[in-house]
Amino acid sequence: MKETEITRAIVEEYTQNFLDALESDIVVVGAGPAGLTAAYYLAGAGLKTTIVEKKLSTGGGIWGGGTGHNVIVVEQTEILDEIGVRSHERDGLYTSGAVELAAALTYQAEQAGARVFNLTEVEDVVVKDGAVCGVVINSTAILMASLHVDPVCMGARKVIDATGHAAELIRMLRQREPDFLADGIGEGFMDVETAERGVVERAGEVYPGLYVAGMSVCTVYRLPRMGPIFGGMLESGRRVAELICAALGA
C-alpha cells in the first residue's frame, strides 16, 4: 500500500538521520539568526553540525522584524551578500526582508550540511568531567502537552547556546551550579551601538564545552539589549564558528 510505503520512507530516513546525529561535533541549540549563521560556517568547515530547535520553524525572532513590520536592519551587508539576501540602503543603514533572511539563512545552513531537528527541546545538559558534552532532549509536543515522558540524549564535542535572551542552557547550568556567573546575568537597557559591538566581541566559550552566540551573549555579560537590528547577531554566530573551528582544528 502506497500509504505505508510513504510512512516507511519517512520514518526510516528520519531515524537514520537522528541516530547519525547522536554523536555530533557540534550541537547548536536554537535556530535563530546567530545559531543558523554559526551552523552555516561550522558545517561549511566540514564539522558534523546538528541544530536543535524547539519550534516547528526555524528563524527565531527574524520573521517579525520590528513590531511585526517584517523588515530588518543591518549596518553592513557582507554576510547577507554571501548568503544571497538582497538589501537596500536607507539613510546609512541597510534594510532587508525579514522573511527572505529567515529563509536564506536556513536554506544555506542546510545546504552547507547542517541538519536541523525541529520540534525538539533541550531539557538539560550532559556534563562529564566538568565539561558540557551533550544535551538532554525531548519532543516539544510532549512538553507542550505536559505529558510524563522521559527525555533522551545527544552527544557533542561542543555545544552552542544560541537560545537568545533566555540563554536557556546558561540558566540550566546556573540553577545547578550557583557559583557559575555568580555576579548575575541578564541583558541591560537598550543601547544599540554598545550591544552590536559587544555581542560579537564577547561571543565565545563560557564554560568548558559550552559557547554562547547572539543575544545570549548579552544575557551572560549583562550587555545592553538591541532591537530589530540583526548585523551583530549574524557576526556573533560567525565569530563563534571561527573560535570552535580553531579549537577543534577544523
Next chain:
Amino acid sequence: MKETEITRAIVEEYTQNFLDALESDIVVVGAGPAGLTAAYYLAGAGLKTTIVEKKLSTGGGIWGGGTGHNVIVVEQTEILDEIGVRSHERDGLYTSGAVELAAALTYQAEQAGARVFNLTEVEDVVVKDGAVCGVVINSTAILMASLHVDPVCMGARKVIDATGHAAELIRMLRQREPDFLADGIGEGFMDVETAERGVVERAGEVYPGLYVAGMSVCTVYRLPRMGPIFGGMLESGRRVAELICAALGA
C-alpha cells in the same frame, strides 16, 4: 538616536511595501507548499504577487514532515531540482529534508519577486460585480488577542485560496452564498494515489476571481486526503500559476 533611526527605517520600508501591495495582480492566501510554489511561478512570470500568511513563519505543514519526523516524500523531483532542494531515492520514492524544502520554497518565491506579509490574516473577501477582487485582512496578533479592531483591505485581480484543508476563503463564500458548491465540501478518506492526481487536475478557478491550489482543491471537490507526500501540492501550485498567467496574458 540610532534606536529611532532603526525604527524609522523599518516602519518606512514596511509601509512603502504594504501600500505598494494594496493593488496587486495576485494575492495568494497561505504560504504553504502550494501557495509558495504558485507565487514562485507567478512572480517569475512578472506578475505583482503578494502572499498573505497568518503565522509568523511560512512553509505551512512542510516543517513537521510526518508526525514530526521532518522528512517529506515526492514521486518526482522536477520542481525540487528547479528550486535547489536535494533529494534521495528510497524504494521508488524520493525523500527530502522538510526544513530544507520549507526554506528553499520561501527563499525562491521571495527572490522571484513575490512579497510575503506574514502575521496577517484574511477575515473576509471583497466581492464586486460577482467577482472576488480583494481580501479583508487583519493583524493575526489582534485576532489572537480577541481585540475589537476593524480590518483593512487589499485589492487583486485574482486571489488564490491556498489555505490547505480549511479552504478558508471557500468557506467564507459558502457562508454567505449557500448555493455555492451546494453539494457540500470536505476532503475524503486518505487515498494517496487518487489525491495526488486530483489535486493537480482539479486545481483552478472555482468562483470568478478565486482559484484553489493544494489541499483546498481536495476540500472543494471532495477528493481523498493524502499524508506527508508533497509532490501534488507543488504541482498544484504550479498548475494554478499557469492558469492565471494564461488568464492574465502574462
Next chain:
Amino acid sequence: MKETEITRAIVEEYTQNFLDALESDIVVVGAGPAGLTAAYYLAGAGLKTTIVEKKLSTGGGIWGGGTGHNVIVVEQTEILDEIGVRSHERDGLYTSGAVELAAALTYQAEQAGARVFNLTEVEDVVVKDGAVCGVVINSTAILMASLHVDPVCMGARKVIDATGHAAELIRMLRQREPDFLADGIGEGFMDVETAERGVVERAGEVYPGLYVAGMSVCTVYRLPRMGPIFGGMLESGRRVAELICAALGA
C-alpha cells in the same frame, strides 16, 4: 557515551517495532477492556495484532471503577480466571480490583504477542475499494499541542473500533458517508441487563473491514449504556476476536 547508547537502543528498537507494524493483520483502536481482550485472543491465535492507544496508559475506563471507587463488577468469572484476575462473590455478583484487571489484561495481551503503540491517535481511516484497510495516525502529543503536522499510516487486514462510547472510527466514516448507519447512532439510557447481552451479540463487522467491540457496539446499535460492569466488555472483545479468526481462517 552511555547516554547516547541508551538513546540508540530505544530508538532503534521502537522504530523496528513500528516499521514491522505497518502491515498488521489487525489494528485494534483503543486499549480499553474490549480492545485488550480482543487483542489477547487474536494474538493468541497467531495473528499479527497491533493496538493503537491515544493515552499514555492502557486500560481505558477500567481504572476508575465506579465514580473512582476502583472496583469493578462482572457476572461470570471465566475470562477473569483465564487471565489470572482474582474475584470475590458478593450478593450474586463478582467484584475484582480495577487496577488488577487493567494491569492483567494489558500484560496478557502483550505476552500473547500483541503490541501496543500508546500516545498514538487515529485521525482518520484508509478506505480502498470500499473497505477499511488501514488507519491514519498521529502523535497524541502533537494533537494535544495543536501543532500543524501531517499524520502517517498503518495498514491492516481488519480494523477494530474499540474506542468506547465515542465510537470514533464509526463517526469518521459517518461524517464522510452520510448514508452509513443512516438511522443515527448513540447509546441509550442505562439498562444493564439489555446492554450486557447486546454488546456481545451485536459485536462484529459493521463496514467492510471494520469491526466494533465493547461500548462502541452500543453506540452503533443504539443499545442501552451500562455502568461499571465489565463482563460484557470482555466477552464482546472475545466475540470479535472469534469472528475475525473465522474470517481470516486463523
Next chain:
Amino acid sequence: MKETEITRAIVEEYTQNFLDALESDIVVVGAGPAGLTAAYYLAGAGLKTTIVEKKLSTGGGIWGGGTGHNVIVVEQTEILDEIGVRSHERDGLYTSGAVELAAALTYQAEQAGARVFNLTEVEDVVVKDGAVCGVVINSTAILMASLHVDPVCMGARKVIDATGHAAELIRMLRQREPDFLADGIGEGFMDVETAERGVVERAGEVYPGLYVAGMSVCTVYRLPRMGPIFGGMLESGRRVAELICAALGA
C-alpha cells in the same frame, strides 16, 4: 477601489503620525487620570507630547468609579471646571460621572495637541549617559498573543511614568539597577487624606529624565493608597507638567 483608498489613507496618516512622534519632547506612559492631565498641560504649553497606552481605550481606572459604580469623587473642582466636567456637591465632597471625566480628559488632551498611541506597550526604557531618553515599545496585541517579535523605540527628552500602582517603568529600572530606590517600593494601607496630599507633593523626577505622576508616586514613596477619589491624581499630573515645563523652559 474605495476599500483600498480608505486603507491607504489610514495607514499613511498613522505612519506619518508615528514617525513624527519618534522624537518627542515628552512621552507619557499610561493614559489614566494623571497621565492625561499631565499631557493636557504639557501640550497646552507647546511641548510635543506623546502618550503611550497599552489598552485600546484611554481613561485607566476612571471608568469603573468604585466597584463599578461609575461615579468618582474629588474635593475641589478647579481642574474639572477647566476641562468642562460637571460636578455635584454631596456632603462636602464633589461627585462627577466617571464616563464623562474619562472622555473629557482624553478629548481635552488631544485637542491641546497631545497624541495618543493606544494598543502600544512599553517593554523597556532607553538609558544613555545615565539618563532615560526613550522607551522601547511593542504592539499590545503581539504581547497578548505571546508572539516572538522584537520591539522598536521612541525617543523623548523626558519620560513620565503614569502607569498607576504598577509603576512599570520604575520597576524596569529597579530590575536592572538594584541600588535604585534601594529601600523598596510599594504603596501602603489605604489612608485617603495622607495619600491625596502626598501624591501631589512628591510628584516629580525620580531618575534623570524620568518623572512619576499619579499612583506611581505612592508606589515610589511608599505612600498610602487611596480609593476612587481622583482629585490628587489630576493635581499630580498638573504638578509634573509644571515641573517639566520649568525644566525645559517651556
Next chain:
Amino acid sequence: MKETEITRAIVEEYTQNFLDALESDIVVVGAGPAGLTAAYYLAGAGLKTTIVEKKLSTGGGIWGGGTGHNVIVVEQTEILDEIGVRSHERDGLYTSGAVELAAALTYQAEQAGARVFNLTEVEDVVVKDGAVCGVVINSTAILMASLHVDPVCMGARKVIDATGHAAELIRMLRQREPDFLADGIGEGFMDVETAERGVVERAGEVYPGLYVAGMSVCTVYRLPRMGPIFGGMLESGRRVAELICAALGA
C-alpha cells in the same frame, strides 16, 4: 472616616442615577459610534436617554481605527464638525484621530444629558403585548465570572440595538421567534459604498419598540460590511434618533 464618606457618596449617587434610569424614554444598547450618536441627538431633543454598555469603556470599535492604526475615515465632516472633532482632507476622504472621536462622541452624549451605564450587559429583552418595552441586564463582571446570579430589568419606551455586527438583541428575538426575519440575517461581503448608503437608509424600527442603528442594520438586512470608515455609522445613529423623535413627538 473619610474613606466611608467617599464610599457613601459614590454608592448613593450611582444608585439614585440607576433607579432614575429604570424608566427611560430610550435605552440604547451599545456605546459604539452609532449608539453614542443616536444618544447625543435623542438626549439633545430632551428625551431621557440611557446607554447600556457591556465594556468598561465606551467607543466600541472606534479606538483601533484599521488594524490598530488609530485613524478613521469619513466622507463628510458635518457631524464631526458639530461635535468638535478635527479632520484632515486626504485624497478626497477625511481622516480623524480615532481616540479623539471616541472621546468626543462620549463627552458630547453625556453633556447632552444621556447617561451611560458601563460594565452592564443586556441578557434578554422584555416583550409585552408584542412590543419590546425593556431590557434584562446583568453585571458584565458577573457574566465574565460565570456566576449563577439573576439579572434585573430596565424599562423603556423604545430600545435601540446598536450592538454592531453581533446585532445582539435581534438575535435574542430570533432565537425565541423563529419567524422573525425568517430569511436569515448576517452581513455580506465588504463593499464600502453600498454599505455606507444602506446603513443610513435602512436604519429604523424592525420590531415594535426596537430600532437598529449602525452595523446591526447591515446584519438585519444582509447589507455588505464596511471597514474602518465611520461616516455611515454616525449618520445611521442620527437617522434613528430622528425617527424616534418623530415617533415620540419629541
Next chain:
Amino acid sequence: MKETEITRAIVEEYTQNFLDALESDIVVVGAGPAGLTAAYYLAGAGLKTTIVEKKLSTGGGIWGGGTGHNVIVVEQTEILDEIGVRSHERDGLYTSGAVELAAALTYQAEQAGARVFNLTEVEDVVVKDGAVCGVVINSTAILMASLHVDPVCMGARKVIDATGHAAELIRMLRQREPDFLADGIGEGFMDVETAERGVVERAGEVYPGLYVAGMSVCTVYRLPRMGPIFGGMLESGRRVAELICAALGA
C-alpha cells in the same frame, strides 16, 4: 411595569443595607465555621455585625466534609445543640451532616442580626493611628474578571480575620509591615489534638483592632493543621466573640 418594581425593591433595600453597614461594630471576614459562629454570638450580644464573604455561598469548607463525604466530626455537641444541628455518637466522636451544619450556622447568624455581604472580597485593610479600623472591599466578580476597577471601604471598630488557612488579612499586614509576626507564619503538620486545643486558646487579637478566629489562628501561631473536625473551629469563633464583647463592653 412589575419587572422594574422588583428591580427597584431589590436595589433600594440592598443599598440601604450596604450604606448602613459602612460603619459597623465588627466586620467578620470569611463566612466559614469560625466566622459564622463569631458573628452569631456577636450579633446576639447586640453588636452591629457585618460578614464579608467572597463566594456566593456561605459555609466555607464545611460543605465538603472530608474528601467530599459530606459528614463532619466534633468532640462535643454543645454549640451544635444550641444552633439546632442533629448529631450522632460514633465510637466516642459525634458526626453531623455537613450540609445541615453549613445551613444552620448561616441561618442562626442571620437571625441573630448579623448581615452577610457575599460576593464581596477584601482587597486591603484600612489602618489609622496604628490600628485596623476598616476593610477595603471590591466585588468578587470584578476581581474574577480581572477588571481595572477601584475598591471602596467599610469601617469597623474591630475586624476578624476568619479567612481560614490563608489568613488573608494577616498576610496583607505582613506584606506591608515586615516586622509583624517576624518569625513567620504557616500552619504545621496535621495533629488533630494539639490543633483543636490551640485554635481555641490562641484565638484573639493579634494586631490592634484585628482578631483571628479558626484556622487563621493555626496559621498565625504555626499550630498543627487539622482535618474535617469542626469543634475547634466553632469554639474558636465563640471565644473571639467573647473577647470582643469584653473589649467593647457589650
Next chain:
Amino acid sequence: MKETEITRAIVEEYTQNFLDALESDIVVVGAGPAGLTAAYYLAGAGLKTTIVEKKLSTGGGIWGGGTGHNVIVVEQTEILDEIGVRSHERDGLYTSGAVELAAALTYQAEQAGARVFNLTEVEDVVVKDGAVCGVVINSTAILMASLHVDPVCMGARKVIDATGHAAELIRMLRQREPDFLADGIGEGFMDVETAERGVVERAGEVYPGLYVAGMSVCTVYRLPRMGPIFGGMLESGRRVAELICAALGA
C-alpha cells in the same frame, strides 16, 4: 490514631447514608429554591427524599439576589413564614435576605428528613418499561477534572427535575427520544406575571416517573422567564410535592 478515627467515622457514616439512599422514594435533582421546597414538603410527608446537587453548596440562584444585590422578592409570605424567613413589605412586594432564604430552605429540608448529596452530578437517567426509575450519577469533581471514570446509579419511584433553566433531565430525555416535547423547549422573554403563575400551574409530571418544578417548568412549556422573584419557585416546588404525595398515596 485520632486522625484515622475521624476518617473512619466520616467514611462509614457517609457510605451508610449513600447506600441507604440507593432506593429512595424520590430523587430531587437540583437544590435550588424549587427543589429544596419540594424536598421539604415531601420529606415532611414521610417519603424518603434524596436531593442530588452538583455544586458544593445548596441554594442555587438564591444567593446572588438580583445582579449580586443579595435581596429577593416575593408577592406572598406564606411559605417564608412557615420556614422562618423574615420579610419586609416594600411598595406592595415583600423582600427577604437572599442569604437567609438559602440557608433556611436548606436547613428546613434537612430537618424534615431530606438528605442532600452535594458535589454529585446527574449524567443520565435510568428508564425501564417506559418510565424514569433512577438517575445515573457521578462525582462533580471527576466531571470537572474530565477524568475517564464510569458513573453509578440511584433508584427512585419518582424523579424531579429541579435543575432550573437548563432542565437538564428533560434535555437528556429529548436527546435520546426526539419525539418527546417535539415542539421544542426553551423559556420565553421575561414577563414576571405570566411566568409566576405558569410555573406553579404547569408544575407536574412530564414523562412517566419524571416531574418538573421551578424554572424547568418554564423551559418545558416555553413560558416566559422571570427575574429575581422567588415566590413562584417556592410554590412550584410545593405544588409538585403535593402531586407526588397524591400519586404515591403519602
Next chain:
Amino acid sequence: MKETEITRAIVEEYTQNFLDALESDIVVVGAGPAGLTAAYYLAGAGLKTTIVEKKLSTGGGIWGGGTGHNVIVVEQTEILDEIGVRSHERDGLYTSGAVELAAALTYQAEQAGARVFNLTEVEDVVVKDGAVCGVVINSTAILMASLHVDPVCMGARKVIDATGHAAELIRMLRQREPDFLADGIGEGFMDVETAERGVVERAGEVYPGLYVAGMSVCTVYRLPRMGPIFGGMLESGRRVAELICAALGA
C-alpha cells in the same frame, strides 16, 4: 434493580478496602517503577502495603519510554525475569517493552497483596513525636477541580516517598522544617552511570519513618539524573523494601 445492586457492590467493597487500609504497615506514595517494586517485595514479605497514586493509572514514567518511544533499557534482567517481563539484548544493554513492564509491575504488586488507591493524592504528612506516621490524602479529582474540601488521613508504620523527581513528601517536610536537608535538594545534570549506582546505594530512611526510593533519592542527595533507563529504579525499590523488612522484623 440490578443497577443499584452493582453500585452497592462497588461502594461496599471499596469502602471495606479503604477502611482496612487506614492502618497499614507501609504506605507507598507513587506507583511508578520504584514504588511498585518496593510494594511488590514488601507485600511479598507479608506486610500490609498500601500504594497511593494520584493519577488514574499506575506505572508513572514507564509508559512513555524515551520521548514516547515506548521501550525501556536496563543493564541486568534479574528483576524483570522475576516478574515475567521479556527482554532483548542489544549492544550490551537490555530492552523491554514499556507497556509490558508497567503492566507486569502493577499486576505482580497487586498479586503479592499490595493494594493501590489510585486517583488519590497526598496533601501533607502526619508527624507525631518527631516521626512520620501517616499521610493526609485527598481525591485527585477534588484537587484538580480546585474545590474547597478538606482531606482525610491514612496511618502507617513507615512511609515511602516514591514520587520521582518531585520528591513531594520531602518537599512538604522541608517547607515546614527549614533545617531538614539544609544544604538543599535537587537532582544534578544527567550522568547515567553515577545515577544508576547512587539511586540504589543511597535509598533508605531520610527522616524518622520516611524512606525514599527511586528518583526521589537523586533529588534528596543531589545525585545526577538519568534518562529512560529503569534498572536503578527497580533495584532502588527492592533495596528500600529490604531495609524496611529489616526494620520491622518482617
